[in-house]
Amino acid sequence: MNNKRSALLGRCDGLLLLGLALFMAWLVSGDAYWNYLHPRFMPLTTAAAAILAGLGLFALWRPPRPSLSRTLAFAVMLGLALFSLPPADPFGSATDRAAAEEEAVPEDEKGYVRINTGELYDVAENGEMGNFPGPGFAVRGFVRRDPALERLGCFGLYRVALYCCFADATAVGFAVRPADGVMPEDGTWVRVLGKLEPAPGGAALPQPEVPGIFYASTLSGYVFHADRVVPVPAPREAFMFEWRQAEPYAY
Missing domain, CATH: 2.40.50.140 (Nucleic acid-binding proteins)
Structure with a gap:
């Protein structure tokens, strides 16, 4: 049972990392990036999203040693990212904006x-x-x-x-x-x-x-x-x- 709980906590880390990766991918694919950073940092954010996605998938496949503090830290980061979302739909197309x-x-x-x-x-x-x-x-x-x-x-x-x-x-x-x-x-x-x-x-x-x-x-x-x-x-x-x-x- 303890092993199952440890694996579950490790997989939670993976899901949270995937959530952060999806948030970054949303930023670079939509219109809201400039609300956070200068657009010249888009390549860096894209690379970070890919790395986080890879780490998240690896954590789902092979759950890391459980750490409640680490899981809470990931959860807080994802929560803050979601809280920062603008109320309006930021996915307007670049063509429409132009x-x-x-x-x-x-x-x-x-x-x-x-x-x-x-x-x-x-x-x-x-x-x-x-x-x-x-x-x-x-x-x-x-x-x-x-x-x-x-x-x-x-x-x-x-x-x-x-x-x-x-x-x-x-x-x-x-x-x-x-x-x-x-x-x-x-x-x-x-x-x-x-x-x-x-x-x-x-x-x-x-x-x-x-x-x-x-x-x-x-x-x-x-x-x-x-x-x-x-x-x-x-x-x-x-x-x-x-x-x-x-x-x-x-x-």
């Missing part, structure tokens, strides 16, 4: 380079503004109203860059001066169309804080002069995961 994210370019916006805030930040930092002689850029992000910026006739426009996970999330953006002087509501998403130009005298700009983000980086020495500010819905994946060096940019 279709939802694609925006038609209005006739009066053609010629503007669609680019994300991180990429445009690098363009300015690298002194490459002269490579874009057209009407300017189209950039989207969320609005941050700040008294110091508003005294300059500006608001902050940001996207959050995710390098590894939420612990290192950084808001990257610009001071935007709308042509009509109308400030959009704090926290709303907008697309701004215009030119990024040096601030008079290279003046330093305020660096407002962004609630919920450890660090915010506002491009210093430049102001985005917006010809137009267009309200837009927040993208399904609001974070920036990549920076491209040429068009098409990761708008």
Whole structure:
């Protein structure tokens, strides 16, 4: 009887390992991975899922020496993983997501380079503004109203860059001066169309804080002069995961 109980406990370890492997496989096959880690870690997660699946199957075939603490640890890990599942169905297809994210370019916006805030930040930092002689850029992000910026006739426009996970999330953006002087509501998403130009005298700009983000980086020495500010819905994946060096940019 004791041998049967020992084998049963060992096989429980195998089932729990298989459960963790299935959770990891679900992450890399669905749309929810970015809620946990940067997508560049997908190959590592896939490999970990395969290893856990192999260990789980081996434990079912040849149950290891029983350890109640080990079984409880596996059970807690699987429980936490399941508890972290989003309430909505995360298995939407990549094709459907891409279709939802694609925006038609209005006739009066053609010629503007669609680019994300991180990429445009690098363009300015690298002194490459002269490579874009057209009407300017189209950039989207969320609005941050700040008294110091508003005294300059500006608001902050940001996207959050995710390098590894939420612990290192950084808001990257610009001071935007709308042509009509109308400030959009704090926290709303907008697309701004215009030119990024040096601030008079290279003046330093305020660096407002962004609630919920450890660090915010506002491009210093430049102001985005917006010809137009267009309200837009927040993208399904609001974070920036990549920076491209040429068009098409990761708008």
